[in-house]
Amino acid sequence: xxxxxxxxxxxxxxxxxxxxxxxxxxxxxxxxxxxxxxxxxxxxxxxxxxxxxxxxxxxxxxxxxxxxxxxxxxxxxxxxxxxxxxxxxxxxxxxxxxxxxxxxxxxxxxxxxxxxxxxxxxxxxxxxxxxxxxxxxxxxxxxxxxxxxxxxxxxxxxxxxxxxxxxxxxxxxxxxxxxxxxxxxxxxxxxxxxxxxxxxxxxxxxxxxxxxxxxxxxxxxxxxxxxxxxxxxxxxxxxxxxxxxxxxxxxxxxxxxxxxxxxxxxxxxxxxxxxxxxxxxxxxxxxxxxxxxxxxxxxxxxxxxxxxxxxxx
Amino acid sequence: xxxxxxxxxxxxxxxxxxxxxxxxxxxxxxxxxxxxxxxxxxxxxxxxxxxxxxxxxxxxxxxxxxxxxxxxxxxxxxxxxxxxxxxxxxxxxxxxxxxxxxxxxxxxxxxxxxxxxxxxxxxxxxxxxxxxxxxxxxxxxxxxxxxxxxxxxxxxxxxxxxxxxxxxxxxxxxxxxxxxxxxxxxxxxxxxxxxxxxxxxxxxxxxxxxxxxxxxxxxxxxxxxxxxxxxxxxxxxxxxxxxxxxxxxxxxxxxxxxxxxxxxxxxxxxxxxxxxxxxxxxxxxxxxxxxxxxxxxxxxxxxxxxxxxxxxxxxxxxxxxxxxxxxxxxxxxxxxxxxxxxxxxxxxxxxxxxxxxxxxxxxxxxxxxxxxxxxxxxxxxxxxxxxxxxxxxxxxxxxxxxxxxxxxxxxxxxxxxxxxxxxxxxxxxxxxxxxxxxxxxxxxxxxxxxxxxxxxxxxxxxxxxxxxxxxxxxxxxxxxxxxxxxxxxxxxxxxxxxxxxxxxxxxxxxxxxxxxxxxxxxxxxxxxxxxxxxxxxxxxxxxxxxxxxx
Numbered sequence: 137x138x139x140x141x142x143x144x145x146x147x148x149x150x151x152x153x154x155x156x157x158x159x160x161x162x163x164x165x166x167x168x169x170x171x172x173x174x175x176x177x178x179x180x181x182x183x184x185x186x187x188x189x190x191x192x193x194x195x196x197x198x199x200x201x202x203x204x205x206x207x208x209x210x211x212x213x214x215x216x217x218x219x220x221x222x223x224x225x226x227x228x229x230x231x232x233x234x235x236x237x238x239x240x241x242x243x244x245x246x247x248x249x250x251x252x253x254x255x256x257x258x259x260x261x262x263x264x265x266x267x268x269x270x271x272x273x274x275x276x277x278x279x280x281x282x283x284x285x286x287x288x289x290x291x292x293x294x295x296x297x298x299x300x301x302x303x304x305x306x307x308x309x310x311x312x313x314x315x316x317x318x319x320x321x322x323x324x325x326x327x328x329x330x331x332x333x334x335x336x337x338x339x340x341x342x343x344x345x346x347x348x349x350x351x352x353x354x355x356x357x358x359x360x361x362x363x364x365x366x367x368x369x370x371x372x373x374x375x376x377x378x379x380x381x382x383x384x385x386x387x388x389x390x391x392x393x394x395x396x397x398x399x400x401x402x403x404x405x406x407x408x409x410x411x412x413x414x415x416x417x418x419x420x421x422x423x424x425x426x427x428x429x430x431x432x433x434x435x436x437x438x439x440x441x442x443x444x445x446x447x448x449x
Numbered sequence: 450x451x452x453x454x455x456x457x458x459x460x461x462x463x464x465x466x467x468x469x470x471x472x473x474x475x476x477x478x479x480x481x482x483x484x485x486x487x488x489x490x491x492x493x494x495x496x497x498x499x500x501x502x503x504x505x506x507x508x509x510x511x512x513x514x515x516x517x518x519x520x521x522x523x524x525x526x527x528x529x530x531x532x533x534x535x536x537x538x539x540x541x542x543x544x545x546x547x548x549x550x551x552x553x554x555x556x557x558x559x560x561x562x563x564x565x566x567x568x569x570x571x572x573x574x575x576x577x578x579x580x581x582x583x584x585x586x587x588x589x590x591x592x593x594x595x596x597x598x599x600x601x602x603x604x605x606x607x608x609x610x611x612x613x614x615x616x617x618x619x620x621x622x623x624x625x626x627x628x629x630x631x632x633x634x635x636x637x638x639x640x641x642x643x644x645x646x647x648x649x650x651x652x653x654x655x656x657x658x659x660x661x662x663x664x665x666x667x668x669x670x671x672x673x674x675x676x677x678x679x680x681x682x683x684x685x686x687x688x689x690x691x692x693x694x695x696x697x698x699x700x701x702x703x704x705x706x707x708x709x710x711x712x713x714x715x716x717x718x719x720x721x722x723x724x725x726x727x728x729x730x731x732x733x734x735x736x737x738x739x740x741x742x743x744x745x746x747x748x749x750x751x752x753x754x755x756x757x758x759x760x761x762x763x764x765x766x767x768x769x770x771x772x773x774x775x776x777x778x779x780x781x782x783x784x785x786x787x788x789x790x791x792x793x794x795x796x797x798x799x800x801x802x803x804x805x806x807x808x809x810x811x812x813x814x815x816x817x818x819x820x821x822x823x824x825x826x827x828x829x830x831x832x833x834x835x836x837x838x839x840x841x842x843x844x845x846x847x848x849x850x851x852x853x854x855x856x857x858x859x860x861x862x863x864x865x866x867x868x869x870x871x872x873x874x875x876x877x878x879x880x881x882x883x884x885x886x887x888x889x890x891x892x893x894x895x896x897x898x899x900x901x902x903x904x905x906x907x908x909x910x911x912x913x914x915x916x917x918x919x920x921x922x923x924x925x926x927x928x929x930x931x932x933x934x935x936x937x938x939x940x941x942x943x944x945x946x947x948x949x950x951x952x953x954x955x956x957x958x959x960x961x962x963x964x965x966x967x968x969x970x971x972x973x974x975x976x977x978x979x980x981x982x983x984x985x986x987x988x989x990x991x992x993x994x995x996x997x998x999x
Contacts, residue, residue, distance in 0.1 A: 166881070167880070167881040167884040167885060168880035168881050168883065168884040169884070172880075172883065172884065173880055174519075174520070174521070174595075174597055175521065175597040176521035176597055176598075177883040177918065177919070178909060178918055178919035179521070179597055179600075180600055180915070181917070182600075183597055183600055186594055186595065187595045187597065190594055190595040191595075218513045218514070218520075218522075219511065219513050219514055219653065219669070220514055220516070220519070220649065220652070220653055221653055221669070226669060229669055230669075230670070285708055285712075288708075288709065288712055289712065292712065292716070293712050293715065293716050296716075299718075300709065300712050300713050300716055300718065301704055301706075301709045301712075301713055302671070302702065302704070303671060394705050394706055395706045395708070395709055396706075396709065397671075397702070397703065397704040397705060397706065397709055399668070399669070399670040399671045403670060403705065404670065406705070407510065407511065407670065407705070410879075410880070411513075411880075412880055
């Protein structure tokens with residue numbers, strides 16, 4: 137197992153290298169250069185050229201990349217072109233906020249999704265089942281943006297249960313927990329919906345098996361049948377998808393954090409892209425890539441615990 | 450049957466929920482007919498000003514940096530204006546009034562500016578403000594290679610400080626807009642010691658000025674906190690309150706998403722929110738506890754032509770477009786009635802607006818548009834689109850999304866279609882638009898322009914050497930160039946006014962642009978906020994008159 141984890145971690149730098157090349161190329165393909173943004177749209181060409189020189193943007197692309205990666209290898213992600221702050225500071229300020237948000241979303245996702253999926257499976261074909269499946273379809277198809285505004289309007293504005301937006305503090309404080317509720321819920325909706333549908337179908341598959349019929353035949357209560365014989369066996373595909381969904385939560389953070397004014401990495405990346413702040417975009421994307429890889433690794437390791445049949449070599 | 454009923458009910462509830470949440474209350478276009486207020490619209494106050502309270506303001510982005518010499522960010526200028534003072538300020542009527550300077554003299558040749566400074570002014574750090582700080586500020590600005598704005602003070606040759614309260618600027622040549630630059634957002638006076646001490650972190654973790662509010666803290670992408678400067682008693686006479694400010698402090702909350710800002714504002718968590726989405730203005734105007742201040746923000750949205758691109762190199766075609774546009778329809782349909790029909794690039798309240806514009810500028814006249822196109826050889830072809838030598842008359846129109854230009858373009862498609870001109874709209878993200886619109890490939894484009902003085906519009910946009918941007922028109926008229934050059938150096942104010950009038954007249958004759966709308970600014974204000982007066986800089990500027998009613 138340790139060997140497996142180490143092997144996966146060795147791959148990490150290769151992934152990051154690929155990501156950095158890709159981001160670098162995409163940034164330089166997108167119209168609009170940072171010097172122009174800093175100088176303002178109406179600045180004279182000489183001013184723009186001067187800023188380009190200052191930032192090294194007039195050098196050939198391979199050279200720019202080599203300089204950049206050289207600095208990154210020394211642990212220097214550069215300074216933001218716009219705020220002049222070290223990128224690492226900006227990213228490290230934002231990272232804990234994104235982690236808190238994602239963590240809460242990752243915890244509530246299975247807590248909501250699995251019971252819903254089990255209920256739907258147990259009540260297959262009833263109104264409850266159809267209602268839940270309709271809801272889950274909406275959860276998957278309605279854009280995060282609309283869901284966010286919906287939650288904000290109803291729970292934040294109308295009912296005043298939670299703050300409308302902003303960061304209220306760390307999640308272990310009362311204000312922090314209140315402030316994370318709506319963004320975390322929003323972030324979780326898509327994952328909950330996908331996971332609930334999957335739980336339902338996995339449960340149905342298991343419930344059709346002979347051993348479930350046997351369990352019922354020997355007079356076990358339905359609750360025990362569902363939990364001990366049904367869910368326990370349906371859980372593996374559910375965990376697989378849960379892992380994927382948690383990784384996807386990170387990408388959902390871009391929209392959710394922006395709408396809820398949540399000062400995380402996703403929102404930082406959006407600001408950076410809008411401002412063509414190349415070092416900041418690269419820094420945030422690298423951090424998100426690291427997270428993505430690590431989350432996937434954790435999920436893979438979790439399999440082994442859930443299913444004793446799985447061994448990693 | 451019962452089952453379907455429940456199903457439907459659930460669907461209905463959900464639909465309503467999302468509709469209510471997402472749809473901005475659609476106002477009837479043109480339902481509000483604002484009488485365009487003069488710049489500096491005042492929301493009337495209710496009695497004697499009270500001290501206390503924290504004013505909470507929403508911004509849509511971080512102001513990037515509080516170093517005035519390395520940014521062009523509008524939001525940075527707003528915060529800088531609260532922390533700092535200038536030598537002089539622009540009054541609400543456009544004239545200049547003293548601020549840190551007590552008075553100033555300009556030599557007859559227009560090359561020497563002598564400022565006498567106020568005494569007893571202190572920086573937040575406690576240091577006395579002297580002429581050395583003024584000299585330092587401008588020399589630093591000029592010396593920063595990557596400064597995007599230092600070109601605006603390039604005519605400075607050298608700065609002398611004969612004594613602590615006198616500063617003499619000597620210019621290389623006369624520069625009629627020098628006072629404009631000194632009153633500008635980037636010309637705020639810095640404390641030499643504080644800048645030296647903070648080094649590269651100046652404007653990032655530290656900021657020191659003489660202004661009405663002190664910098665307290667800045668949590669990146671979250672909020673900026675400012676506290677009242679209790680020593681502040683040198684406020685400019687353009688404000689009611691000689692100082693210090695009435696509110697204890699200002700908290701700026703950074704909320705990027707428009708709908709979130711409006712929701713926070715409506716919920717009473719924010720006192721002031723600028724640029725309320727036009728579609729929300731009607732609804733918020735009828736919401737208890739809040740109101741919308743509409744102000745003349747000296748803005749013109751216009752359709753510009755690249756006049757080197759056929760067929761728009763033919764002035765008759767450009768004029769025809771101008772006559773085919775019904776601007777009142779655009780104001781009502783695209784700007785929700787929040788503006789006035791624009792016929793010129795300068796707004797009527799911009800200093801040196803040419804009064805003859807009213808007569809000279811084209812108004813909606815479809816018959817005239819059609820006859821101009823006939824004269825230019827464009828005959829009506831199949832499908833209602835004019836043709837000439839087998840070519841269709843197509844206007845490629847580049848617009849920024851999001852923005853009011855998207856709706857404006859839609860209406861233009863219909864209006865110009867009636868004259869047989871096909872409009873081919875292409876939408877861009879803002880930064881991409883500005884990159885594309887200086888490429889030389891642009892033909893027609895819509896964009897907004899605002900400036901407090903005529904130079905910022907006429908010299909910036911129509912001088913031939915301002916190509917490729919902001920002169921995106923390929924406009925190079927030797928006579929216009931000469932007038933514009935003269936407007937910057939001629940010491941005779943009457944001659945300058947005449948220069949500006951000549952340029953405005955010529956630009957109308959040449960139909961370089963088709964001005965569309967003078968868009969009003971919208972400021973959402975909680976009822977507790979009193980004495981909000983919007984400055985020509987489109988903001989409450991020093992915020993010394995604002996107070997909170999308890």
